[in-house]
Amino acid sequence: MIKRLLLVLLISSVLASAQTTAFGTKATANATAPAVTDATAPATKGASKAVEEEVDNSVVITPFRSLTPAEAKTSRTFQLSKVNKLGFTETTRELQRLYSAFATQRIIDGSPAGSSKATGYLATVNYALVQDLGDNRFLAKAAWPATGPNEVLAAGVDTMAVLLLDKPAKVGDTGKITGMHVGTVALRFTANYAPLAGKRFTLRREAFVECATLEDSPAGLQKFVEAVIAGAEMSATTNEQISCKKCGGLGQIREPQKGSLTDKLTPCAECTKGKVIVSVETKFVP
Numbered sequence: 001m002i003k004r005l006l007l008v009l010l011i012s013s014v015l016a017s018a019q020t021t022a023f024g025t026k027a028t029a030n031a032t033a034p035a036v037t038d039a040t041a042p043a044t045k046g047a048s049k050a051v052e053e054e055v056d057n058s059v060v061i062t063p064f065r066s067l068t069p070a071e072a073k074t075s076r077t078f079q080l081s082k083v084n085k086l087g088f089t090e091t092t093r094e095l096q097r098l099y100s101a102f103a104t105q106r107i108i109d110g111s112p113a114g115s116s117k118a119t120g121y122l123a124t125v126n127y128a129l130v131q132d133l134g135d136n137r138f139l140a141k142a143a144w145p146a147t148g149p150n151e152v153l154a155a156g157v158d159t160m161a162v163l164l165l166d167k168p169a170k171v172g173d174t175g176k177i178t179g180m181h182v183g184t185v186a187l188r189f190t191a192n193y194a195p196l197a198g199k200r201f202t203l204r205r206e207a208f209v210e211c212a213t214l215e216d217s218p219a220g221l222q223k224f225v226e227a228v229i230a231g232a233e234m235s236a237t238t239n240e241q242i243s244c245k246k247c248g249g250l251g252q253i254r255e256p257q258k259g260s261l262t263d264k265l266t267p268c269a270e271c272t273k274g275k276v277i278v279s280v281e282t283k284f285v286p
C-alpha cells in the first residue's frame with residue numbers, strides 16, 4: 001500500500017498537468033471571444049498552438065535522496081506477561097507510553113492487519129498549495145516540526161515541499177495533514193506561480209504523503225495487546241535519553257598532558273552534557 005503511494009507520487013503526469021496550464025484558459029478564451037475578423041482569428045489560433053508546442057509542461061518527479069533512515073540504534077523487548085510484576089521494569093504506564101508511540105507510527109491502510117509500520121518520519125504538516133502537479137500531487141508552502149532522533153529531519157518553516165494528498169484539492173487551499181516523509185525528490189516542472197511563472201526548472205524538496213495513523217485510545221490499546229498475545233510482531237520506536245558511552249556520561253574527555261599534572265579536558269563531541277538521544281526499538285512479546 002505504502003509502496004503504491006510512493007509510486008503514485010513519482011509517476012510523471014504529462015496529461016494532468018497539461019490540463020491545468022495557462023493554455024487551457026487561453027484556448028477557452030479564444031473559443032468564447034467573438035471573432036474579430038476572419039483574417040485574424042486563424043492567425044491567433046496558430047500562434048497559440050506554436051507556443052503550446054514550445055513549452056514543456058510535463059511534471060517529472062524522481063527520488064533525489066532516499067528516506068531518512070528510520071532504523072533504531074538499539075532494541076529491547078517489552079514482555080506483556082511481566083507488566084506490574086515485582087522486579088520487572090514493565091509497567092502499565094510504560095505500556096501506555098509505548099503504545100502511544102506505536103499508534104503514531106502505524107499507517108492505516110488496506111493490509112490484513114489494518115495498518116502497517118510507517119516507513120518514514122511522520123509529521124504534522126501545515127500547508128498552502130502553490131501549484132497543482134497532477135494526480136493529487138502539489139507543490140506547497142509548508143511548515144512541519146523537526147522529527148526523528150536528534151532531529152534528523154529538519155523543521156520546515158515556510159518551505160516549499162511536495163505533497164501527495166488523499167483527496168482532490170486546489171491551488172490556494174490551506175490545511176493540515178499528517179504527512180509521512182518519503183525522502184527528498186527532484187521535481188522538474190514549469191512554474192505557474194509568481195514570480196517564476198513560465199520558468200522551467202528543477203527543485204529538490206522534501207516530499208510527504210498524507211496518511212492516517214492509529215487512534216491512541218483504550219480500545220486501540222486493548223486490540224494491540226490482544227494482537228501481540230496472538231503472536232503479531234509489533235514494535236515501537238522511541239527517542240530515549242541515555243548516558244553517553246564515549247565519555248561515560250561526563251560530557252568531557254580527559255587526556256593526560258605531557259609535562260603537566262592536570263589532564264586536558266575537551267568537551268565530548270558526541271553528546272550534550274553527557275547525554276545522548278538514541279532511537280530505541282521496543283519489540284512487544286506476550
Ligand SMILES: [Zn+2]
Binds near residue numbers: 247271
Ligand atoms: Zn559524551
